[in-house]
Amino acid sequence: MANRDYVVDVAVYQSTSMSAYKHAGARQVIVKLTEGTGYFNPKAHYQIKSAHYHHMYVHAYHFATFGSSVSRAKAEAKFFVARAKKLNVSKKRYLWLDWETGDGNSVVNGTYSNTKAIMAFMKVCHDAGYKVGLYSGAYVLRQHVDTSTIVKKYGTCLWVASYATMGRIDTPNFNYFPSMDGVAIWQFTDNWCGLNVDGNITLKELITDRKLAVHKKSAERPKPKPIKKTGIVYVPVINRNPDYKVRLLDSKGKYQKYIRTSTTWKVWDAKTIRGMKCYRIGTDEQWVPAKFAKLI
Template sequence: MATRDFAVDVAVYNSTDMSAYKRAGAHQVIVKATEGLGYINPKASAQVKSAHNNHMYLHAYHFATFGNNVGRAKAEAKFFVSRAKKLNISKKRYLWLDWETGDGNVVINSAYSNTKAIMAFMKVCHNAGYKVGLYSSASIFRQYVDTAKIIKKYGTCLWVASYATMGRIDKPDFNYFPSMNGVAIWQFTDNWCGLSVDGNITLKELITDAVKVPAKKVVAKPKTPSICYVPILYGNPNYKVRLLDSEGHYQKYIATNTRWEVWGVKIIKGMKCYRIGTNEQWVPAKFTKIIK
């Protein structure tokens, strides 16, 4: 998967058929699963099924209503995780927290208290084994959330909404990118390609398990050994050369005027040695000649 990847996020007011989004170029879908402590997106199951049928990577999101309430944040997170499991959202994907104004969610508290509640929610999802991220508008991030603290804990995990203009946009204009640290996805329009669906572009690799073509296995050809010759030394045909093991301990003797297969080379006791035969038997190279 490329870092720059189109994604759509869908809720109850969007179609259950993802094929039009796929044809337009989207490879990822973020399905709204839950909201608050009791709402379940009635179209989520069908949207999930269609995303799979269209071979699109699938994430899920929850719309927050907990504001800066830590206890409620944890409860909403547990509700979200439970539903994500029932929808079979892979733990290789992201569970996103949509934390913005609406449906009673109050954002105009201190950045400290807001962030504490947000992180309590994200911790529950993370502890359940999922990757986690946080969605909101650029203005809310800048005024009401300590994004640096969240990024420090969870890395590049912000999903930021900021539109260059209202109305149809097919491709993101990065001259209008909301510059800030930690942005993983940019939502650049609410009418992508005229399909009345939110359009997003990824800025980091969200999918790390895409199928890779395995490297062709290289079968090594059997090694052909060299041949060394132990000549008659010092004019004495009865002279013998003593072998060593790999640790430098002296072993048995071999006669001169003989030939041996060489299967390795090693420095032992400061001497270049050849491994002969199939066992760890090494002959000092100074007593031999390589003839093949």
């Protein structure tokens, strides 16, 4: 299973410091570099520098204004690539095309012509040695782009925006995931953790050069302690926020209702769900991830 990394995307509207995003749990950042053929983000250099300082993986994106014009798409891509090289964006990372309505970009010129222009942009970036991807809202991608052609050419490379609700969301509710083929990242909120930054989660492993921890073999490994399956569990306050709530799962991994922090529950069982150790609380199929709780 791919790592479920939190990712933020930043532009001139966000801070030059990535500290708050890193502290909230983001491991990757996508920095806006350019728009059209004349604008570049004046904060990009500092945002990239801060991301590296905080040991975050850095990708980049370009806001399109070419609509369905192939020639303009190529010109914008060359402008984008030149800026990515100037700012030393690694070719192990992704260059994303943000293709949506806004700043004169039209999305209603026909699916075939839209897709042809998008593919022309992505080809320039790909030929420059970068990994490539396409961002837009779920509706635009379904109605105005032939995503199957793009995915066939570049694999799982879609970055899709679809929000369960407007306003602050801290963790993605996969009941609202926009089921589409080829989704690499899901943007699930425009106000992650109250930081006024887009919140995204990866569905595909984007980083192929992570350093894996090397564990030395011991002469004799101790037997693992048995999991304690009953007792009392306490759900503490998280991030010093008394209003923070924790979402429960059922035994099949589907998300259920929320419970408040600073509460105590009887534990009836324990097992692994979605790769997480969980405790069953109450008498119903309600499981709380152990990372949010502790036995007392």
